[in-house]
Amino acid sequence: MGNAWWNLTLRFLLELAALLGLGMASWSISGETWRWIAALVLPLVAAAAWGTFAVLDDPSRSGRAPVPVPGAVRLVLELVILFGGAAGFYLAGHTTTGIIMALLILVSYVFSIDRLGWLLRQ
Template identity: 80%
Template sequence: RSGRAPVPVPGAARLALELAILFGGSAGFYLAGHAAAGLAMALLIALSYAFSLDRLGWLLRQ
């Protein structure tokens, strides 16, 4: 948040990348036959983002 990143990335692109990686891992568990782990991971990821709405707003304004 300091603005001194070595490679500046737009906030929406960073958010999309984060979601793709995190939910991709969750989907991987689910598709590998570990449905409970995949669903639990997806729920925890969603909760994490739900409790950091200020960060989401900041990312989308960048």
């Protein structure tokens, strides 16, 4: 399951961007009182879920899985967080950024077909 270095780099950057997008959406749709809390908590919860729920022996994640889950569950988690971040940019008024991010997510997964197949077999 060898991913090209550029795709692994893209995936990492998309993960970071997703956290930013989730924070920006939380900030923009929350009321004055809850803005700071929401903008910090949602990305932290997403990052914790990303790092906690994993498939055993996933070579793209060092093989460790604090809470092992089936591959389909992991894939859904990834898609929700990544596309949630893209939607977050869109909701925060950064429409072009959200659209570009969504397209880059698709590109990354197209070039990760072997990983997608592996995940769905787990």
